[in-house]
Amino acid sequence: MNVLRQLKGFFWDKRRFLYLSILCLAIATALGLVTPNLLRILIDDVIIPGKYEKVPLLALSVILVVILKAIMQFLSGTLGGRLGNHLAYRLRNACYEKLQFLSFRYYDTAKTGDLMSRLTGDLEAIRNFIGFGLAQLMNTILMVTFGSIMMFSIHWQLTLITMISVPFLIFVALRFEGRIHPAFQEMRIALSTLTTAVQENVTGVRTVKSFAREPYEVEKFSIRNERYKTNQIFTSTLWSRFFPLMEFLASISVVLLLAVGGTFVIKGSLSLGELIAFFSLIWYIIGPMWGIGYLINNYTQSEASGERVLELLNHPIDVKDREDAKELVSEEVKGNITFENVTFAYGNKLAAVKDISFDAPTGSVIGFLGGTGSGKSTIIQLLMHAYNVNEGSIKLDGVDLRDITVHSLRSQMASVFQETFLFSSSIQNNISYGLKDVSMEEIIRAAELAKAHEFIMEMPDGYDTVVGERGMGLSGGQKQRIAIARALLKNPKILILDDATSAVDMETEHEIQSGFQEVMKGRTTFIIAHRISSLRHADEILVLDEGKVVQRGNHEQLITVPGPYRDVYQIQYADHIARIPSEAEEQVKS
Incomplete structure (x- = not known):
């Protein structure tokens, strides 16, 4: 019940629906107790004495009781449905909102299929239990309580004898719950991995087909499907053991009732009508105990699902606003960015960037060049405050990014x-x-x-x-x-271009770059590129290798000295130049 207590805030303001649903079920249960009494009256006061003129009245009474009971059950279901839907609505919104504000670090390892499973199947299991299962659980308690009271009022000795098997029913049910809960947890995880496999395959279908990997994907899906099937079979096996045992214990109570109750009728200490009423009331005790497996099933599924949903809702947000964080005013933002000895590592991995320092004055263009894994994109992610730096600081107009609200910071950027x-x-x-x-x-x-x-x-x-x-x-x-x-x-005041023209041809890139010259005016621009043509107009270019700055300067400066930048330049322009311009060559020799 700890999971339900944590979810309490999502439905407790609508608890009146829960109370009314339980009240309606209680009334329906109480009306259900009228029928055994009517049967007792029919046999003892009508049939045996031969007063058949009372039959129509009793029949009409039964009809009225059934109608009222049906109305109460309808109201209970309607109210429970409203409660469950209200919970699901608020919980779904809360989960989606949390997904919006979770940090990039969370999405580095999150799987889309798993998240979709939590927002659909898991939420549905919680909705069903809170909306219907919780009221049914309370109704079970009421049925057992009301039924026991009436049985004791008729014949307390027979009641005690008949209920000998009830403690065993409770023991079996509790033992079953202890085994079925881990099984449902594993089944939810298996379903999540199965959903992830489908999502990844649909998303990457072009890659799958281009590599002719359809058989591999089918096999991968089959393995995960096999795991899910195995969990389903194991769960079904638990159910197959539980129900026969519960039915056997319930049958013992019925046998004892008929045997001992029949003896009491023969001896005259119990009337035939009371025995018939007893037989109807015993199912108010045995029925809920027998059906408690379904309630345990609903509860266990909702608890396992609730744990997964709460895991998402309670996941810490790495990057969030400080209490005294500053809200940027667009008109006041200049766009001066400063990196001061910035070092950052993803989790426990080696540092992705090490001791990075540079200044990007307002309106300047800063370029980044380097191989895969050199730290270019990491610098941009840190600039957007997607992660907190491990060492050093990043400042906008002299203010540390950690002292600026995340929303107002990113509203000044476009990527x-x-x-x-x-x-x-x-x-x-x-x-x-x-x-x-x-x-x-x-x-x-x-x-x-x-x-x-x-x-x-x-x-x-x-x-x-x-x-x-x-x-x-x-x-x-x-x-x-x-x-x-x-x-x-x-x-934006800050424009970020992360290899933004990589998918266009050289001619289109040239046209876009010409357009950029106009839009870059007055705003600070950061460019990550593999083409020298995208960087040659930058005010400063930082060449990165293994997270460190190994060269820096503008295009004219960097091609005059040996190093990674000139190597890339020569490779990309090999068809247009035979060697470095003579002026640069003379500078190198000197």
């Missing part, structure tokens, strides 16, 4: 990443994403600067054309130009 993501929406909505009250003229202007306007107008619906999931239906270069337009429309 274009190498891996472009477009939403399943119109091109217009993708370009204007996250902005309000943007005119169509502004959207077109941004698209023109990104050299995207022409191909957009060639599409059937122009800017209203809906692109598929992840931008399917567009080429890599087209998606990248839409992403560039999205960043330019934001009119």
Whole structure:
């Protein structure tokens, strides 16, 4: 019940629905107790004495009781449903909100399929128990209590004899719960890995097909499906052992009732009507005990699911605002960025960047060049305050990023990443994403600067054309130009271009770079690129290797000295130059 106590805040304000649902079930249960008494009256006071004129009245009474009971059960179900849906709504919103604010570090290891499983299957299990199972559990207690009281009022000796097997029923049920809970936990994990396999395959279907790895993916899915099936079979085996044993113990009570109760009737200490009433009431005791397995099943599933949901909700946020964090005012932001002896490592791994220091004055262009794993993207992630630095500091206009609210900091930035993501929406909505009250003229202007306007107008619906999931239906270069337009429309003080033109041809890149010259004016720009052509106009270029700055300077300075930058330059321009310009060569010799 600890899990339910932690979830209490999501439904406790609507607890009146729970109370009313339980009350309606209690009334339905109490009405159900009327039927055995009517049977007793029918036999003892009508049939045996031969007073058959009372039969219509008793029949009408039974009909009224059944109708009232049905109404109470309907109200209980309706109220329980409202409670469960209210809980699921709030819990789903809370989970989704938490996903929005979890740090990049969480998503480094999170699996999409697992998260989808938590927000769907796990939430549904919790909803079912809180909405219906909890009231049914309370109803079970009421049924056993009311039934026992009535049975004792009729014949206490027979009641004690009949209930001999009840302690064994309770023992078996508790033992079963102890074994079924871990089984359900494992089954939820297996289902999560199965969902992840499907999600990854659908997302990466082009890669799978291009490498002809369909058989491998089928085998991988089959292995995970086998694990899920094995867990299902194990759980079913537990159920198959539980139900026969519960039925056997319940049957013992019925046998004892008929044997001992029949003896009491023969001896005259119990009437035939009371025995029939007793037989109906025994199921108010045995029935809930027998069906407690279903309640345990619902509770166990909800507890296992609740643990997974709470694990998400309680996951710490690595990057969050300090209590005295400053809210940036756009008009006051200049865009001066300073890195001071910054060192950072992902988890327990080796440092991704080591002792990085540089200053990016307002309006300057800073370029980064280096091989894979050299730390280029890490610097950009730290600039966006996606992670907290281990050592040193990063400042915006002299203020440490940790003293600025994350939202207001990122609202001053716009990024274009190498891996472009477009939403399943119109091109217009993708370009204007996250902005309000943007005119169509502004959207077109941004698209023109990104050299995207022409191909957009060639599409059937122009800017209203809906692109598929992840931008399917567009080429890599087209998606990248839409992403560039999205960043330019934001009119940020800090512009980040992470290999933003890698998917376009050289001619288009040149056109986009020409457009960048205009939009870069007055704003600080950071460029990660593998092409020298994207960096040659930068005010300062930092060449990185294994997280350290090994060269720095502008393009003209760096090609005059031996080093990684000149090596890359010579490789990329080998078809256009036979050697380094003579002026540079003389400087090298000197």
